[in-house]
Amino acid sequence: MRIALSGNPNSGKTTMYNALTGSSEKVGNWAGVTVDKNERPVKRAFYTGDERLIAVDLPGAYSMSPFTGEESITRDYVRGESPDVIVNIVDSTNLGRSLFFTTQLLELGIPTVVALNKSDLNRKQRTSLDPNRLSELLGCPVLSTVSTSQEGFLELVSVAMSLKGKEQRAPFVAKEIDPSDPDAVRAEDRRRFAFVNSIVREVEQKSHRASEFSLSDRIDLLLTGRGVGILFFSLVMFLVFQISQVWVGGPIADLLVGFLEQGQEAVRGVLSTAHPLLVALLVDGVIGGVIAVLGFLPLVMVMYFLIALLEDCGYLSRVAVVLDPIFKKVGLSGKSVIPFVISVGCAVPGIMASRTIKDERERRAAAMLAPFMPCGAKIPVIALFAGAFFDGAGWVSTVTYLSGILLIFLGALLVNRVTGNYKKRSYFIIEMPAYKFPSIWGATKSMFSRGKSYVVKAATVILLCNTVVQIMQSFTLAFAVAETADASILAAVAKPFSYLFYPLVGVLSWQLAAATLTGFIAKENVVGTLAVCFVGLENLIDTEELVLLEGSGAEAAGIFAITKVAALAYLMFNLYSPPCFAALGAMNAEVKSAKWFWGGVGLQLGVGYTVSYLVYTIGTLIISPETLNVPAALLGLAAVFAMAAVVLTVIRRGDLAREMQAK
């Protein structure tokens, strides 16, 4: 037996689904967290009997006429796959809006039970509802529930199971209208709203007026103000990075690295009489590469924890409102902010979150620009270079995130210009959920779930990559033991790519090229590969302060053999060039167009290369012009001009095509 959980966005469907099934699907306090269908068996603790009960969690929808991609999933499922019972989760704090969708669901004839969720909030607001009267008016069972505490779940499941095979009458039946006639649709919607409002008047009693100012309204008045709002958001993001990378994450990472390195040295000691090549393979390749990545796990986990708190407290929707006027100027809207903020944790859900954006061009632009925000996997890369090359590591991190935001703006302007939509104003409507104290338990679960994935990745994909890199570095193309790493297979494979990096770092370094290449599999690989190629590098970083260990500066510089400016340029290339394959896959799925996908990859490659080239060339000209490698700089300039010529050609062709269409 299949029960579909459906209702308006942010009504608590996924929280209920997680509780019923024991899943840990992503939850958050804003509209549009769930963008795809999930289904799992309901835990036996909630029901008895032989029949297997499957719960289907559907994305939130405001009506059966979908506005966005995820709403159409819900419509298609309840209409096309006819679940046995629908559990309609209704936000009881917003009954008027929620019942619009309820009346549409009831018209399908599928037995339905209404769960008046968030009833605890209603009690706090001294709003009383009459479930029995509502049940009579709707013609279906109505129960009060609280998703966060599982209140009323047993009864809800029992009632849902008892409804299987029963008929469902519709309290409101829509007239036959032409759906392509907007006036007729609007008139029908108004009729339905009038019916819903008549029900609400009968079953709801509020002790306060909607026009009264609540505490949430007072906080909003302050935090959504233009100036204060942006300042507050900047402060919040600064604290997220400072806490995760310096105050809390750093010291824990230091302890973890120390512990892991003790183990690594113990293994080296045990194998002291073994062949040096095999010791290097196991200790430096397999273990060393994984330590280099796992060492940054605390930084990433603390970041995930803080992002989960932000997602849960209801602040993200406010950020969208605060930044809307700024994003409007570049053809995006405040709704694009949510994918960008989520991308700070991981680009994949960030890209997926763009599905809630209604406008197709804006949605595609958000999906291809979201990877410019440095994600959690890039933190180890930032921390490594900040620690190895720059004493003031804090500003490096801040600069990379600010540059990411700037590139999003510039990228959005470019997308506008290419698509010819620069004259169109973007707009959006977003629901403002009530503020709530974020769940520490929920954030902890989210942190461990994502941390587990990070460890799994380190122990599988990254470990395998490091081992392959170590083997490739130890043998020649003739599969003889390489006398020097320069004669190895890895050097032979990566050397052609090192010419591309020549204008960006001023030297031909196949190691840097190899690290970037493996980074496309997973960005953490950049650190892992560098640790394998430059043995001993990871031992020079004090992760607590994110600076070099005292006295090891010259050693680190000697290992990398590049200048500070070149290091910053190389870091920028890795941050702003195309993301890992997983994120590219998500981007491909969301933009739903080969032209947009390859355009996006080209944009990311071009932006990464150009930014990196400009940082290196201008930086070197300012700091030490005599060290600038002129042939390399000219080569890079030619590449940048070639990319600019491609962009201009695309813009020109687009303009011509639009002119032809207009004629």
Added chain:
Amino acid sequence: MENAIILVTVALILGAIIGYLIRSHRRGKRCIGCPYAKECTACSTDGCVEAPKTEEKEK
């Protein structure tokens, strides 16, 4: 002897990883270690599927 132990250890580790990756691939998971591998439409358990199409309708 130590050399043999190292070779066997590395071979076991790599074998286990490759086995895990193949099993995951057969189950339809494409992005191993990605915390969103289940949810992402690009790598759902049903294999590579397209994101749903949007219908621009008047609400």
